[in-house]
Each structure stands twice: as structure tokens, then as C-alpha cells.
Amino acid sequence: MARNKPRLAVWKFASCDGCQLSLLDCEDELLAVADALEIAHFPEATRTAVRGRYDLSLVEGSITTPHDAERILEVRRRSQHLVTIGACATAGGIQALRNFADVNEYAAIVYARPDYIRTLATSTAIADHVRVDFELRGCPINKHQLVEVISAFLAGRRPVVPPHSVCIECKLKGYVCVMVARGTPCLGPVTHAGCGALCPSYDRGCYGCYGPNETPNTRSLSHWLAKLGVDERTLQRLYRTFNASAGPFREEGGRHGA
């Protein structure tokens, strides 16, 4: 009976909806997931909205409004396990570029009446507001990793999501290094794995959409990038894109730009 299945909820904060769409993009697994869990709250996919407590909450998006800062507390109170999905929920997302600028200036650029807009000066990760049980990275997340996280939750184990760098993924796949062989600037050495070294496999340098890996040596990478002719402003922009507010990228971005 449905009652005995764990309850899944999917929540959205400031985001593009791409990470929750990843669940609907699991064309081969979606019906099996729906069989194993009760989808109790997932407004993008269903009108059904079961109130109460949830066994697993997937949270997409960052906190950018006073209302959302309150709402995430309620989501946490009602969730036994809370997993953030994607760069917005895990690091503030691209909208965290406001953290390095004046948000009122941004509002004035976009809106004729910025006074109608209620927003916070910063875009912050979910973990800055509540306890998070697991963070899944990526802009967007990898749907196979999402299925792994849900499966791990159902089995009561930790998800197997390697914390090494994109560089390692590249070597495991046997790709030729775009930086060594062609001098293409690449953030692979300091970026969290998960994409399967996608950009290098398309003859492009990694642009860091999974955010920093564990203990990244960003200083050394910046040194090598500068030797390839990357100027200071470009260096700063490389770190300040989709995970601009993630600690190591924030710090390294702050060292450049002049």
C-alpha cells in the first residue's frame, strides 16, 4: 500500500528547474522510482500535494528572498532526510553573482520599478540555512547520480558519488588532456567529478559547473592558466560563474580580476 512507501518531496527555490527536471528526464527509471516511493509533493509533475512529513526531500534552488529563508526552515522541519540537488542549492548558483555586486543596481537594470521587487542582497546555499544530509553537485546534476542518491536512500546507505576531480574522470576515460595537448584553459583539476569529463570529450575545457572538488589546488591552477595567457579578469570570471560562492572558487576569484 502507498502508505508504507517512503514519501518523496521535491522543493524549488531560486533556480531554473533543470535539476528537478532531471528526475523527469530519467525516462527509463521514472516509473520504477514512482513505484518505490510515494511522490507526495512535486508540483512540477503533479497536482497531488500530500501535507505532513516527508522521508526524503530533494531541494533545488538557492535562498534569495526573505520568504524563502523562512520556507526552507519549514521544509527542514518536515523532512527526515534533506538532499540538495544542483549548484544553486549547494553553492548559491549563478544568481550568487549578486554577492559580488550591488543587488539594487541589478534590480534597477532589469525592472523599471525595483521597489516592487523583494529580494535579499545575497544568494546563499541551503546549507547556510539548515542542516543538509547530502549535497549533490552540478549545473545541472547528473541524472544517474540522482538515481544513485535515491537508491542509496531507499537502501539506507551512503550514496556512491566520487569526490575527486574532473581531471581524474578524464584520465579514467583515457581522454587526451585539452590543457596539456592543446593549451585550452580547463578547470578540470579543481572541479568536482560527476559529469563524466563531458567538456574535454567535446574538445572544450571544463568550466567548473560541478563546483570545487575536495581540497582543490586553485592557486596552482591559476598559475598554469596565467602561463597559457589567461588574463586576470578572465581568470576571475572562470571561477565566478555557476559556483561563484562555493568557498575555494570564491576565494580564488577574489585573488584575481585586477
Add this chain to the structure above:
Amino acid sequence: MARKTIKVDYLARVEGEGAFKVVVRSGAVESAELNIFEPPRFFEGFLRGRAFTEAPDITARICGICPVAYQMSAVHAMENALGVAVTGSLRDLRRLIYCGEWIESHTLHIYMLHAPDFLGYAGAVDMAHDHGDIVRRGLALKKAGNELLALLGGREIHPINVRVGGFYRTPRRREMAPLAERLKWARDAAIDTARWVAGFDFPERERDYTFVALRHPHEYPFNEGHIVSNHGLDVTAAEYDEHFEESQVERSTALHSRLKGGGSYLVGPLARYSLNFERLSPLTKEVAREAGLGPACTNPYRSIVVRAIEVLYACEEALRIIERYEEPDAPAVPIEPQAAIGFAATEAPRGLLYHRYRLEPEGTIAEARIVPPTSQNQASIEEDLASFVGGFLDLPDDALRHRCEQTVRNYDPCISCSTHFLRLEIDRG
């Protein structure tokens, strides 16, 4: 009795966060408002100071469902600014990746977001309990679109392979072959989809819309063509700002677009189809006629049929492109930055998507302006609610609220996009 409010505070099965409120007084609709409380993210603000080459990757993040549309409008606007034309196989590959997005996005809407309204389910997963084979067909069709995106773009959401001037790596012919087999199945599944949705029970409601879409001399439009309407408008993207204006309303973080001096208009499948019927393939036209469509469609509830027709077209077009594909000599054409202004409009699944950029001499973005389809449709959605809900007032509250939601979902609104954009309240007093 005198006054009634129909309200939905968080609209389900749409992309993003919106709500609506309809106030009925003495049996007539007094007001209909769409409220968009999706938090603003200020893309046009932080695009300033970025390199022109970054626009396709950054603007893709406006929408996880139609990132290719943002990438296509961005690259075409940049190429317009910098005086570059992308032709031949590279141009074809851009049409092909857009076919993938139309198939994926339209199929998601048809099977998972909109069909449950017609068949009385909360969502596709519930629908699958009674219609398992149909839902599985929908998922497989959606996957066919996603496979195109994955090959050409590297991944389905936020593709990494699109750049100003072309691509980072172009596919080999042999990589395309398995896709062609899959698309042949998808073409048949799209015909079955059109027949399936054509059998739904449609409210007979029509409006005299001003349709706005791209029109190209020879092709059903994706990336190129003039912006035209059924009321005589025929302009280039560079003239967009002379003919359309955006205004802000207090209840919404999305801006409303209107035709200067002309009021609301409609973009998306209904407009595209009605303005470009003669550009469809013979098979697509035949299936459209069989599905009960004429050369124009002014019943928004039938937009689900038009989407199915566009999925069919996209499958056929993708097959044509794959068949004639020749690997290009280089994956991209070289581009030199200069101080310039560039404009582009392309056809996102939900309708016209306009970008304009002003660039500094070294290629830094000095100014960006983006007008997404749902901003443009917002006024039309409210007018649909205002004109149709009056005819449904004999329905019980739950059914009436559901009918209002369906009326909004006709547009496949993409709220994350339109924010710079949605709340339903039905007020019966």
C-alpha cells in the same frame, strides 16, 4: 453569491512558481490575474561585464527546460552583432539540436503536464496506473529528443557544446546513424500521439488572437525569419523594440509584453502553426488535418494537438537533416569582437525568444536584454481566463479551479524564464 474568488496559490505542472486569481461578480468575471512569485535572478544584470562568448552558457541557466532556445538566441544575436553568418552543416546542426529540444519539451508538456488535465489525473505517474503503455510511449518519445540533445549538446540540460560561431565538436556521420533509427520510431510515435490527443474532449472556446511568430521563406521556423503577425506585422529582430514594449506590474516578478498600440498577443505553438502551416511537410499537414486542425488554430485548449504536430515535424526534420549531413571542415567559424549591437529572435518551444546585446570593442557585454515567451504570453493568459471562465461558472468549485489551471497550462508557461513571471485565486465573492 454576488462575489466569488477562484484561487490557486501554487500552480502545479508548470515550470516555475506562479499562481492565479479570478474574481467573479454577479456571474461575470471581474478580473483575472496571473501572479508570478518566482524569485528574480537578474540575468540581465550580471551579464554585464561578461565576455560575449559566455552568453550561451550563462543564458542557458535561465531555463532548464529550454536551454537550447537561450543558447540559440544568444549565439545568433552575437553573430548578428559581429557580422558573422553560420551556414551549411553548422546551420543544419543548430536546427537539429533545436528539433531535439522541441521533441523533449513538447512531449514533456503533452504527456506529463497537459494530458492529465484532459483525462482527469493529478499527474503522469497516476495516469500510468491506467494508461501505462501510453505514458511509456511518451517517455520513450521524450527520450528520443533528449538523445539528440545529448549527442549534439553533450547533455540534455544545459548543453556544453554550443558556442558563438558554431560548436566545440561536431558529430561524425556514424554517430548520427543510431539516432536516425530511433527517430524513425519517434516519427511513428508522434503520429500516434497526434491521434491520441485529437480524441480528447476540448472546450469549444476560441479567441481572435494576434499571433506573433517567426516566418522564414522556405522553412518552418526555428532560428531564422522575420517576426510576423496575422495582422500585418513583418519586421526583423533588430526592429523588435520599435514594435513591442514591456511593462511591470506590482503582483509579478515577470514583465508583461504588449504590442505598441496593439495590446496583447500570443506566441508559441498556436501562433507558429497558424502563421506557418504552409511550411509544414506533406505528412505533417495530413496528420494535422486528420487530427481535426485547419490551417490555423484559435482554440487554445487544442494547443496540445498542435504540439503533437510540431513534435512530428521536428522528428521528420531531424531525419532529413541527419540524412543529408556532411561533416563540416571546422566546428566553428572564427569570430573577432568589435563594438556592436546584435539582435536575434528564435522559436523556443513556448514561443518567440528575443535577445539583444550591446558589446564593447573587446567583446565585453555592456548591455543585455532578454524577452522570454511567457512574458509575452502573460497578458494573453489573463485574457483567456477573463473571457473563458464566465462560460464555466456552472461547474462546481473544484472543477472550475481545475478548468482555470488547464487554461493556464494551455500555454505551457515557463515561469523561471519569465522572471524577470505566476499565482490562481478564483474569487467568486
